[in-house]
Amino acid sequence: MDRLATFQLLIRIVELGSFTRAAQELGMGQPAVSKQVAALEGYLGARLFERTSRGLKPTAAGLDLYHASVRLLADLEETESRVRAGSSGPAGLVRVATPPVLGRMYIVPRLPDFLSQFPQITVEFSVAQRPVDLVLEGIDVALRVGPLKTSSLVVRRIGSMQMLTVATPAYLDARGIPHHPHDLSGHSLIAGQTDGAIHDWHFRDGEAAISVTPAGAVRSDDGEDLRASVLAGLGILQGPSALLRADLEAGTVVQVLDKFVPEPVPVHLVSTGGRKMPQRVRVFIDFLAATFAADPGLASR
Secondary structure, X not given: OOHHHHHHHHHHHHHHOOHHHHHHHHOXXXXXXXXXXXXXXXXXXXXXXXXXXXXXXXXXXXXXXXHHHHHHHHHHHHHHHHHHHOOOOOOEEEEEEEOHHHHHHHHHHHHHHHHHHOOOEEEEEEEOOOOOOHHHHOOOEEEEEOOOOOOOOEEEEEEEEOEEXXXXXXXXXXXXXXXXXXXXXXOOXXXXXXXXXXOOEEEEEOOEEEEEOOOOOOEEOOHHHHHHHHHOOOOEEEEEHHHHHHHHHHOOOEEOOHHHOOOOEEEEEEEOOOOOOOHHHHHHHHHHHHHHHOOOOOOOO
């Protein structure tokens, strides 16, 4: 058995969720794929896949072997890249999932320094508001804003963002200034959303928490669209300070309800690695952590 090739096959089956799709991608027949998986299961004495009503799913043993195979092949790829380059430093591809605002405004502008230090690393961004599935989408590390659900991922908190409520001076002159979150019912509220689900706005009134579901003429899952909407005077927006800071400093928007600002929202890095995380991923995570720590508006508090 060519275990390296079998591990590569296992990875694609898990990520594609199908023997047939993996066979097509790798130029193999479906019976050959089934035979190779059966041989691996016989060698290990463990069942690696099961069929459910939702399709093919790895067992606990299959998922364990998948993660080990990903790390093994990543380490091999990194070592080969270093040897070819005649370098002992980290090398290879780092796949990063990030919300649009954080990547565009804070990470990409600082990449030149990172890449000058690690010229053999290539960074690939997957930009989306939704939480990506690191395993199925082949992501090395993801930035996630907000509370995390319990999972088996490796988590590192690297910062936080304050949520601010803002509008243009012209909008407030025309519609009035809200003095309490309950006053928002008389205003046009620009709504952020993910997969069609609108994000509630949160406020604190002393020890009491207040939630508002925004309603208005505009909603979007893209931070820049939301920012453009508030700048166009279409309503009030609650968004992260990272998105709105420059506009506040320029005076194109002003903050409202500043006595009811909620607790800062945490920012985490999540990965599937651990002790065996490839060096290229480890140094990129350290770079992201240092980037957040150096910015007063993003540092943990």
